[in-house]
Amino acid sequence: MSLYLSASPFSLLFASSSSSSKSNCHLHLPPPRHATCPSFLQRRRFTSKSNPSFSSPETLHSRCSASSSMPLELSSASSQGDEFRDSLLYSKSYWVSESIIAWNVDDSYASCFLYASQTAALSVAQDGIRGEDVRIELQEHCCGLPANVIEKFPHIQDYKAFKVPPVSDVKSLLKCQLVVATFNSDGKVGNATGLQLPGILDVLFSYDGPLGAHYAEEAVSLYLWAPTSQAVCACIYKDPLGGNPLEIIQLEEIDGVWSVKGPKSWEGCYYVYEVSVYHPSTLQIEKCYANDPYARGYAGCFS
Numbered sequence: 001m002s003l004y005l006s007a008s009p010f011s012l013l014f015a016s017s018s019s020s021s022k023s024n025c026h027l028h029l030p031p032p033r034h035a036t037c038p039s040f041l042q043r044r045r046f047t048s049k050s051n052p053s054f055s056s057p058e059t060l061h062s063r064c065s066a067s068s069s070m071p072l073e074l075s076s077a078s079s080q081g082d083e084f085r086d087s088l089l090y091s092k093s094y095w096v097s098e099s100i101i102a103w104n105v106d107d108s109y110a111s112c113f114l115y116a117s118q119t120a121a122l123s124v125a126q127d128g129i130r131g132e133d134v135r136i137e138l139q140e141h142c143c144g145l146p147a148n149v150i151e152k153f154p155h156i157q158d159y160k161a162f163k164v165p166p167v168s169d170v171k172s173l174l175k176c177q178l179v180v181a182t183f184n185s186d187g188k189v190g191n192a193t194g195l196q197l198p199g200i201l202d203v204l205f206s207y208d209g210p211l212g213a214h215y216a217e218e219a220v221s222l223y224l225w226a227p228t229s230q231a232v233c234a235c236i237y238k239d240p241l242g243g244n245p246l247e248i249i250q251l252e253e254i255d256g257v258w259s260v261k262g263p264k265s266w267e268g269c270y271y272v273y274e275v276s277v278y279h280p281s282t283l284q285i286e287k288c289y290a291n292d293p294y295a296r297g298y299a300g301c302f303s
Contacts, residue, residue, distance in 0.1 A: 096149045098204060102160070112182045120177040174200065175227075207257055
């Protein structure tokens, strides 16, 4: 199931039967509306009172602000540079498995590379991609896409299959700005684009454990599935609107799931998530504030 962020009321956290994700819920962040704090967001609340109408993930309310000062830069103002920039915004290649990237590129290229930047510092020039932390050469797979990939993504069945070397740290790369580029025999860039990730995320981060807020006798635990995020914090508030957070807690990640165990005193408080993540619509690392997609209620539903 995919979750798209949109305007929604503040949310509550309360003790009830635990929930889990039998299939991955992809967190899709909207184009950022620049803001510096989450005071405008309606917040989820920790409360022991249940509301069955919110037993499954609903849409989110979020705002984002740029935490990276380095958007995609072009080394020249040429029309070719503009073409590359548009191509990166549309992300025309697909990372479909741990070892395969699919891309509908012509046969005129001499070489193909994958680039990654943790700070979204990639820039495009005729002679190459600049600002990368990682550069990996890709080889075309002579047999094309595997049958299981075509079955899952039939609309890309005619795309070329490029092999990702097994030495690559794929999980870390998925948190970065990613670009694939082909080069002509003269060493100039022939094509460049960003990547779409649902296929590889499902392969590497399938999860069947708890999500949302879960209560134990002496603790409240939060779980969030967000494998492409670079950092996640929970901002805990006393009130549903306004004011400064009582505390900001860093969540820890294990295999794409961010979690934290907090005190029982959180019950009755409100919270939002602060998520640092690469955003393909701005080509930057963004700091986004969002409600918990797995919460079962919101701040106004018991008033």
